[in-house]
Structure formats: C-alpha cells, structure tokens
Amino acid sequence: MSPKASSAEKADHPGSWKAVGLARAKFMAGERIDMQGIAAELGVDRTTLFRWVGNRDQFVVSAIVSITVPTLKRIIASAKGAGGKRIADVAERYARASIEADYFRKWLESDPERALRLLTSKASPLQQHVVTVFEQLLEEEYADGEGAAPLPLPDLAYLIVRIIESFVFSDLIAGNDPDWTKAGMAVAALLRD
Template sequence: MTVSTDDIVRHAARLLAAGTRLDLGRMAAELGISRTTFFRRVGNREDLMGAGLRLMSDRTWQRALDAWRAAHGDAVRSPDGRLRCLWIMERYRREVAGSDGMRKLIEAEPGVALRVLTDPRGAVQPVLVDAHVELFRADAAAAGLTPLVGLPDLAFAVVRLGESFLYSDVLAARTVDLAVATTLVDTLVRGALEPAAR
C-alpha cells in the first residue's frame, strides 16, 4: 500500500492530538516507508507539525460550524441576538484551549509550537485567518451589515488577539482567561460589523 502525504499528515495529527512528540524516524518506521521518502513527502519536522496542526485546526473549526448548524440551522443570529461568527469563534477557542494534546505540545516545545502556530506565512495562521474572513463575509451579507474595516484586517486582528489569550501562559506568563478573550473579541467584532449597535 502506498503511503500518501495526506496519510502522513493524518498520522501526525493523531500523534499531536494524543500529546505525543513527533519523532520523524519512528513515524516513518510505523508507516513502513523510508526516511528519505518520508522527508520528501512532508519536509522537515516543523513543516509536518504545521501540516498536522493545520488539520487539527480545520477539524476544530468545522466542528464549531457544525455545532452552530445543529443548534441554529442557517440563522445568522442566536435567539439572544448574538452573531453566528461570535459563537463559532468562541466555540473554536474553547476547544483549542481544552485540547490536552495542544497543552502538552506547548508545554513540551513552547518555542517551536508557537512559531508554527503563529507564523503569518506558515501552515496554520493564514488558513485560520481565511476561515474567519469567509465567516465574517457570510454574516455581514446575511445580516445586512456594512463593516467599518476590511474583513481580512478584522480577521487578522481577531486571530492574533485569540492567539494572545490562548497562549498567554507562554507568551506573557499570564493565566489563560477565555472569558476575557471572548469579551474583547466580541467587542472588537461587533464594533467593526455592527457600529450602529454600539
């Protein structure tokens, strides 16, 4: 059986989710391929970590979208009037913060993990910013909102703000406080998307 790049990335994501350190030699052996083939398919360790974390992030984002649909269907607001994007972003942050695998990775390899997670040219952050842009665009259109700033700028600011809280224990020796993160992100997004409501 041929082992594809996607197979390797899925294996890496499983290991990361379980809090297991990525050992490329061991992974190659587990998958039954040579180290040369392994590296040719996925690059170096940080490249593979980025691909695995991107897959985990994509899946977490999709679960948040699916949870909204299960609870509220195609509505753009919850019954209490909260925009869909705010609910989905909060759900995403809470799941990331609650991931044992992510915590173990950040505790074991803080420098590498944060570099991979927050690199603006890396595998994770740009895709997450794009996902936020798409969600903001859909919400603005469905709710008839006129954003005060460009959606890519808003998405970048929200993702960076989220990162600063999700990883605040490593970045700033501060306790992770998701409630404060939600208040600040909600205030920023509502100010940019719903200025008349302020």
C-alpha cells in the same frame, strides 16, 4: 514527484495523507512526532517522508491543521447567533477547544518558543488557514448588507485570529492564564455586538 515539489503537490500524495494521519494520532496521544519512526511505520525511508510532508516543523503543523479543520467546521456548524454575535461565539468556542486540548497544551509547554513561531507567525499555515476561515465567516455574516464591517474583511479576520491567539497563548506570551471567555468578549467588542 521531485524533491522540490510544491506544498500542494506534497499534500496530494497519498503517502502524505497516511503520514499526517499517523502524526495526528501521535500528537493527540501526547507523543512526540518522530519522522524516523513514522517513516518506518509507513515502510519508507526518511527522505521519502520528507518529500511527502516537508521538514519536522511542517509535519507537526500539518498534523495540527488536520485537527483544526474539523474542529472549526464543527464549531461553525453549531455556532449561535448571527452577525458579530455568531463570529464571537465561534471565536470563543475555538479558543476554548484550543485551551482545553490537553495534548495541545502539553506540546505548547514542551517548547513554547517553537510553538509560538510555528503557530502565530505570518508564514504559519495554521494561522493562514484560520484567518481564511474567519474571513469566509465574516463574508457570510456581512453578505446581507446589514451593518458594515469596521475594517476590510481580510484585516478584520486577521485581527480576530490575533485576538484569539493572545488569549489562547496568554500564559506563554504574558504569564496570564489562558481565557476563552475573554477571546469571545474581545471579538464581540471589536464587532460591536
């Protein structure tokens, strides 16, 4: 694999899976993700690790995405209601999981500006992934033709994710306490449910 390998090629390398697994475990233990240390654990040099996972910020986001994927799948599988109610339930429960994860809150508090940039910017792989999940959920809920979405689904999914972010990161953005219930209520109001 060349040093300029695409992110898809990086993600497909078996070494990247092991590296992200180690990073995820360290992140969830509240430890700093140290590329040199993880490279040593894997028996490779830092340059090889960099080729596999990108820079430290990309590596951290990959670890967070690897936590978010199963969390969202679990939440969606057990979501209650239908239509807007189901989507609001998923939004509220996802916000709650994000707020209640002590390791995540610890990381956010350690470097809030970087965390917000990595998680909420348009270029964020995490935000892109979560928007895609909500877009798919909206497609499922509006597929039967019952009721019309208030916006085009990609825009609506993006707005839902921004609502969730505003309540999950409200302490960092506005100095208010994070509140998952408000995320659910706001999404329900948006979807008129």
